[in-house]
Amino acid sequence: MTSGDPMANLETVQGYDVIGDIHGCSEALERLLEKLGYQKVNGVYSHPDRIAVFVGDIVDRGPHIRQAVWLVHDMVKAGNALITMGNHEYNAIAYMTPSPEGGTHEYLREHNQRHTRIMRETLDQFSDYQDEWKYLVEWFLTIPLFLELPGFRVVHACWDEALIDEFKRRRNTNKIDLDFLVRSSDLDSFEFDVMDRLLRGTNLKLPNGMSIEGKDGYVRQFFRTKFWSESPEVYQDIVFQPDPLPPEIAVRDLTPGDRSKLLSYGEERPPLFFGHYWRMGRPECIKPNLACLDYSAVKYGKLVAYRFDGEKILSNDKFVYIDVTPEEFPKPESSGLEDLSKV
Known part of the structure; x- marks a missing residue:
């Protein structure tokens, strides 16, 4: 595919290869693309009749960002290829964008110790390429939040039908702009809700004013949840985050109020691909129409793709993946592999 506009190629595409979170594992990505049949043409990977679709989170943590x-x-x-924005691309844009006059912080994403630590590897690897970095941050802003393609959907973390429908109604596009970005820094705004839900996922407040401190030292009163859980009974059934819930919280029954805040993705909906959730082990479908493609590549897990060919029921046989080895990390002691959560 070489027209320069992948959306214009969709009528001639014979299949899609949806690829999970990369986080700077470029050597692994090259190996995966070659395993999928992509080859470099004039220095750019291409396939004669397929298109790659990236779920976001290209930056941060890894050795070759x-x-x-x-x-x-x-x-x-x-x-x-096509791409959707990950929360790490969004974080990078906000980190690099100055706040409007009168803002609480100098930048939309405060340059505190935690935020800077998350971006440390990216900032260091672009330290001698500031013009490149400025250009790429501007490019990040043009990346769609979600994709609705022939027969399937792609989003980084969570498909919230109501929020996406309202977003499309207001903007008539699947992209944000600088004004939307600025407004998303207001925690009480629709714009924040969109970015938080689609790029970070769902969450619940801990009961009785409780809080937990993560391995990164960040104290949370909320915990991230799986939006795909079926018939959950206790908190442990829905939790997703690197730091586990304390045992006394994990076994608590979900209240009716908790249940009202949970999302679901019915099996009658189009197949949905996403990343974000640090899964482990052998790649497999979550549901007949749900597949997570993040298998912790940057933690020496797997870089995963799903070869989609129009099927309505996804198959475990369609996953293609390669193992990511420590040898791909030249400086494992400083490769940013801390459990920092998908913030």
Whole structure:
């Protein structure tokens, strides 16, 4: 595919390869693309009749972030790939964007110790390429929040039908702009709700004013949840985050109020692909129409793709993946592999 506009190629595409969170693992990404049948043409990976679809989170944590971002960027620009925004791309844009006059902080995402620590590897690897970094941050802002493609959908963390419908009604697009970005820094805004839900997922407040402190030192009064849980009974059935819930919270029964805040994704809906959730083990479908493609590549897990060919019921046989080994990390002592949560 070489027209420069992947959306214009969709009528001739014979299949899609949806690829999970990369986090700077560019060597693993090259191996996966080659396993999928992509080859470099004029320096850019392409396939004669398929398109790659990236679920976001190209940056942060890994050993070759600059190479990974350019590889994906060049594929998208050449019309050989599509991409949705991950929460780490969103964080990068907000971290680099000054707040309007009168803002609480100098930048939309405060340059505190925690936020800077999450971005440390990215900032370091682009330290000698500031013009490149400025350009790529501007490119991040143009990345769609979600994709609705022939027969399937893609989002980074969570498909919230009501929020997406309202977003499309207000904006008539699947992208944000600078004004939307600025408004998303207001925690009480619709814009924040969209970015938080689609790029970070659902959450519940801990009961009785309780809080937990994560391995990164961040104290939370909320915990992230799986939006796909079927018939959950206790908190442990719905929790997703690197830090486990304390045992006394994990076994608490969900209240009717808790249940009212949970989402579901019915099996009658189109297949949905997403990343974000740090899964482990052998890749498999969550439901007949749900597949998470984040298998912790940057934690020496797997970089995973799903070869989608229009099927309405997803199959475990369609996953393609490669193992990511420590040898791909030249500086494991500083590779940013801390459990920092998908904030």
